[in-house]
Amino acid sequence: MTLAASCDATLRSRGLNSASLEKALVVVVMVDVASQPQGQDQLLPFYLLTPASTITTPTSAFSKAALTISLSRPPTTAPPEFLCLKWALKLANDICFEVLQVEKNYLAIANVSADKVRLCCLCRAMAEASRLIYSTSLVPCYRPTIQRTHHVGTHHRHLTVPPRRHHQIQCSVSAMEANNMIPWGCEIDSLENASALQRWLSQSGLPPQKMAIQRVDVGERGLVAFKNIRKGEKLLFVPPSLVITADSEWSCPEAGEVLKRNSVPDWPLLATYLISEASLMESSRWSNYISALPRQPYSLLYWTQAELDRYLEASQIRERAIERINNVIGTYNDLRLRVFSKHPDIFPEKVFNIESFKWSFGILFSRLVRLPSMDEKVALVPWADMLNHSCDVETFLDYDKTSKGIVFTTDRPYQPGEQVFISYGKKSNGELLLSYGFVPKEGANPRDSVELSLSLKKSDACYTDKLELLKKYGSSVSQCFPIQITGWPLELMAYAYLAVSPSSMREKFEEMAAAASNKTTSNKALKYPEIEEEALQFILDSCESSISKYNKFLQASGSLDLDVTSPKQLNRRLFLKQLAVDLCTSERRILFRAQYILRRKLRDMRAGELRALQIFNGFRNLFQ
Numbered sequence: 001m002t003l004a005a006s007c008d009a010t011l012r013s014r015g016l017n018s019a020s021l022e023k024a025l026v027v028v029v030m031v032d033v034a035s036q037p038q039g040q041d042q043l044l045p046f047y048l049l050t051p052a053s054t055i056t057t058p059t060s061a062f063s064k065a066a067l068t069i070s071l072s073r074p075p076t077t078a079p080p081e082f083l084c085l086k087w088a089l090k091l092a093n094d095i096c097f098e099v100l101q102v103e104k105n106y107l108a109i110a111n112v113s114a115d116k117v118r119l120c121c122l123c124r125a126m127a128e129a130s131r132l133i134y135s136t137s138l139v140p141c142y143r144p145t146i147q148r149t150h151h152v153g154t155h156h157r158h159l160t161v162p163p164r165r166h167h168q169i170q171c172s173v174s175a176m177e178a179n180n181m182i183p184w185g186c187e188i189d190s191l192e193n194a195s196a197l198q199r200w201l202s203q204s205g206l207p208p209q210k211m212a213i214q215r216v217d218v219g220e221r222g223l224v225a226f227k228n229i230r231k232g233e234k235l236l237f238v239p240p241s242l243v244i245t246a247d248s249e250w251s252c253p254e255a256g257e258v259l260k261r262n263s264v265p266d267w268p269l270l271a272t273y274l275i276s277e278a279s280l281m282e283s284s285r286w287s288n289y290i291s292a293l294p295r296q297p298y299s300l301l302y303w304t305q306a307e308l309d310r311y312l313e314a315s316q317i318r319e320r321a322i323e324r325i326n327n328v329i330g331t332y333n334d335l336r337l338r339v340f341s342k343h344p345d346i347f348p349e350k351v352f353n354i355e356s357f358k359w360s361f362g363i364l365f366s367r368l369v370r371l372p373s374m375d376e377k378v379a380l381v382p383w384a385d386m387l388n389h390s391c392d393v394e395t396f397l398d399y400d401k402t403s404k405g406i407v408f409t410t411d412r413p414y415q416p417g418e419q420v421f422i423s424y425g426k427k428s429n430g431e432l433l434l435s436y437g438f439v440p441k442e443g444a445n446p447r448d449s450v451e452l453s454l455s456l457k458k459s460d461a462c463y464t465d466k467l468e469l470l471k472k473y474g475s476s477v478s479q480c481f482p483i484q485i486t487g488w489p490l491e492l493m494a495y496a497y498l499a500v501s502p503s504s505m506r507e508k509f510e511e512m513a514a515a516a517s518n519k520t521t522s523n524k525a526l527k528y529p530e531i532e533e534e535a536l537q538f539i540l541d542s543c544e545s546s547i548s549k550y551n552k553f554l555q556a557s558g559s560l561d562l563d564v565t566s567p568k569q570l571n572r573r574l575f576l577k578q579l580a581v582d583l584c585t586s587e588r589r590i591l592f593r594a595q596y597i598l599r600r601k602l603r604d605m606r607a608g609e610l611r612a613l614q615i616f617n618g619f620r621n622l623f624q
């Protein structure tokens with residue numbers, strides 16, 4: 001009997017109505033016995049399956065995967081299976097009761113649920129099911145690898161029962177709806193599939209390398225030098241035959257033809273390509289590549305609206321994330337209407353659905369590169385996309401016409417054992433979080449910036465005229481401007497002039513609106529000394545109102561100092577919160593700097609005005 005079938009039978013015997021396992025909510029409790037003698041990770045997983053139909057409200061609490069609970073316990077003599085069951089029950093209860101416990105060696109975070117009692121019963125039943133499965137030896141010795149089948153939403157895991165141990169034990173829980181689950185790719189820290197990728201690439205024409213995929217401190221998996229690498233050395237040499245572009249051959253040629261007939265642009269075409277190839281499993285030539293991709297790419301695409309609202313309220317990145325999520329949904333809906341629904345045999349909804357599109361867009365956002373020497377073509381470059389980003393290097397991937405491969409040139413030397421980095425571009429911390437799901441350490445990113453939002457005042461007598469002009473030049477009533485630690489753009493000052501200028505300056509409105517929208521031919525700064533102080537004060541007010549939003553969030557979140565280099569170990573909630581804290585701290589730091597500069601300018605201005613007034617009064621007294 002398969003694991004799924006045995007779980008199903010167990011659930012039925014418990015009177016739970018498991019109408020369809022495909023629709024089941026799958027809860028996997030994995031007990032990871034750490035500190036193994038061989039230094040290898042082995043997992044003792046418990047599969048707890050429960051039908052979604054028996055859960056009402058809490059389904060959404062579990063969906064979107066990613067509930068991870070990590071537990072560390074002192075050495076114990078109890079057999080692991082006993083502990084597993086005990087913890088399964090405990091974790092299940094914790095989930096119901098939203099327990100949040102963070103202690104030195106113990107971390108347990110519970111998910112939110114509305115229907116607590118019902119869910120609690122369910123979790124008990126799940127734990128019971130798990131116990132039955134285990135104790136009746138329905139779970140034989142397995143290895144923790146995933147064997148993919150042709151069916152979307154189905155995967156079988158091979159488990160290894162570890163020997164009894166008296167070491168620290170870690171336990172993680174992840175929960176997701178089976179029909180939301182992406183069966184492709186792997187856990188981001190898994191090296192097994194990465195090694196298979198490396199072997200396949202070498203057999204397929206990738207020349208010998210000076211780097212290998214390894215577990216790393218920054219970025220979980222990365223390319224690590226195993227030979228000395230000089231500064232200025234070209235690396236990689238990935239041949240174009242191993243690169244995925246919009247021109248790549250489809251394993252299912254009809255699918256490619258339909259998309260091309262419908263003039264589908266590069267991004268949605270590549271997203272569909274990836275899903276199409278992934279669904280063909282071993283029959284696709286990219287099977288080894290796809291198996292090594294993360295099953296859930298880190299990106300704001302995977303944050304729910306509630307998470308964005310809760311953690312990123314202070315940051316403008318929240319709006320960008322919402323816009324991006326809506327774009328992905330819009331693109332998918334458009335494709336579904338125009339293309340997929342007309343060819344359901346080629347694009348079945350079971351495969352080409354919003355969940356798979358979220359996955360493929362997540363992969364594109366975090367791995368796609370633009371190749372300047374290939375007419376700016378966008379491409380997925382297997383192997384090269386195992387390189388992580390560092391703010392300290394300025395080297396990018398490109399096609400090298402001489403060697404006819406994708407390369408990058410190092411801008412620093414590397415010694416064996418060191419991780420090799422490239423740059424993902426001159427991006428702010430917010431942009432890195434948006435596309436790649438990480439935030440560099442505070443102060444590490446010289447390209448960091450924060451978006452400051454300025455708005456015309458509704459009480460302004462000239463509000464309508466100013467708004468019309470802004471619209472004329474492609475701007476709107478609220479405009480965001482990037483502030484860097486080194487300063488702000490000329491457009492911001494022009495906008496501030498427009499916002500504070502009185503009706504007597506009406507004839508200047510147009511040039512202010514054009515400059516605020518970056519639609520002037522001259523790049524000279526506008527200057528209106530008569531309203532400069534007011535304009536600076538206007539920017540300072542906006543800056544301080546933004547700072548107070550960051551303060552509110554950061555104070556409420558407390559000082560979190562959790563290590564996020566291994567996010568799988570952490571509960572999703574803590575992980576997202578830590579990312580948000582890192583982002584907000586770095587953005588607020590830039591605003592503090594702007595606040596300092598603005599205050600100083602205003603103070604100097606006001607001191608100058610005061611001195612001028614004193615001199616003027618002095619002269620007046622003299623002549624009186």
Ligand SMILES: C[S@@+](CC[C@H](N)C(=O)[O-])C[C@H]1O[C@@H](n2cnc3c(N)ncnc32)[C@H](O)[C@@H]1O
Pocket residue numbers: 188218219220221222293294297298366367385386387388389390435436437438439
């Ligand atoms: C192009 S992939 C790099 C390979 C990736 N580490 C992997 O194992 O598949 C980009 C992803 O790597 C991770 N990453 C890259 N640079 C990072 C950094 N400086 N800090 C943390 N994570 C990073 C992020 O998860 C990002 O979405």
